[in-house]
Amino acid sequence: MKPELHVFKIGGGIIDNEPDLQEFIRLFAEISGPKILVHGGGKGASEMMKHLGIAPQMVNGRRITDAATLELVTMFYAGKTNKHIVVALQSYGVNALGVSGADGNVIQAVKRPVREIDYGFVGDLSEASVNTDLIHQFLTLGLTPVFCPINHDGHGQLLNTNADTIAASVAKALSKQYAVALHFCFEKRGVLTDVNDDASIIASITLADYASLKESGIIADGMLPKLENAFDALQFGVEKVIIEHALHINDQLKTTVCLN
């Protein structure tokens, strides 16, 4: 039987709220066994860019990563946010190891090809992107890798990658050796039929459920890509995907996504 591995992803909503972030870290520290944390960016980088007079460029709600933006998000995500999380985990006795994809070549990305939009220094991932051997070695050494959303192309270029994508790619790649539970943490208790009512949580969603919930419009907007990601991960061998509140990861109230 494969050993269990928990891969958690947290995003801007938690990172931007310091008490929430500290509470998440405290709860994450209590998770036993091998675990990995992937964190996104948050608003801090954009705020600092404003201070420095660098205008953030967005197209269709996505950040265009030009050279100045890349330099700043690298500082912010790989420097500030990553070390902030690592040092807090260490204070709870979790031997966290903060990494970008460049560190130990743990993730190698490919710069997104320019089609209609030039996203700039954005890195796309494939299954082969993840250095599963080294991550396995880190886990064996009792380390808890903490990934920031900065990767590299192996030819000297850093690249910015969406943290959901990193979490899913790492989970998929490690599912050959581990029974992986992939946790997408956000500010709701899970997938809700009524977005304003935490009690309307759906405890479990299969691919068939998803099709009908999407059809009926009960699940919409930002939840759609999250669930698409979830099913994609399951199809590539991840055991289960959990969508849950970052401040209630130790609680039973959450949505578990499974193929059937």
Next chain:
Amino acid sequence: MKPELHVFKIGGGIIDNEPDLQEFIRLFAEISGPKILVHGGGKGASEMMKHLGIAPQMVNGRRITDAATLELVTMFYAGKTNKHIVVALQSYGVNALGVSGADGNVIQAVKRPVREIDYGFVGDLSEASVNTDLIHQFLTLGLTPVFCPINHDGHGQLLNTNADTIAASVAKALSKQYAVALHFCFEKRGVLTDVNDDASIIASITLADYASLKESGIIADGMLPKLENAFDALQFGVEKVIIEHALHINDQLKTTVCLN
């Protein structure tokens, strides 16, 4: 016989000059066997602080690290500079792993006690600060650790530590398992009897030589603490200390410091 290990330290003079930094990285990549790189800060952090309206505080030529400064140097050293070096090393096939002391708890520092001056969030090191087991594991995995000058106290606080001190502490701690050569790289060919003449280089300095060169005033100023550091490292088991030009590490012209 202990395996060889090369510990290199580069400072601001190289980091602030992009072509020099790239050339150093190219040469460092050619060094065979286990190796470690420790980098300092450089002027970039101070420049960014100026842009952001944070006034750098200096006392006796030393930076006072207040909370705002610590946040910024963490971003700069652990984010920008560290990942910049790591990604370049990866492009040369060196499996660099960028770390602060907090990552994997590789270095644990103690906040400098307040006496006449409160240096703020500055971390002092002792021999016990260095997690030699984990660094040894990293080296065994074929990784090249790249240390930035940010450490932690194990209780959730990041601390800024002088890079020379980190390099010397890492070299001393690892000298139990390795025959360590500690390389202090800067912008001169080594210890010179005439600071304006590279040909005046002293090929080898013993503790006795040092005493008389210091006495006669031939060695003065910034070279004194460098050599004090060097002899300290040798007294704690480091095999040799080399003082050399960062752009000529593959060259014979350099100063080797040894006890006798």
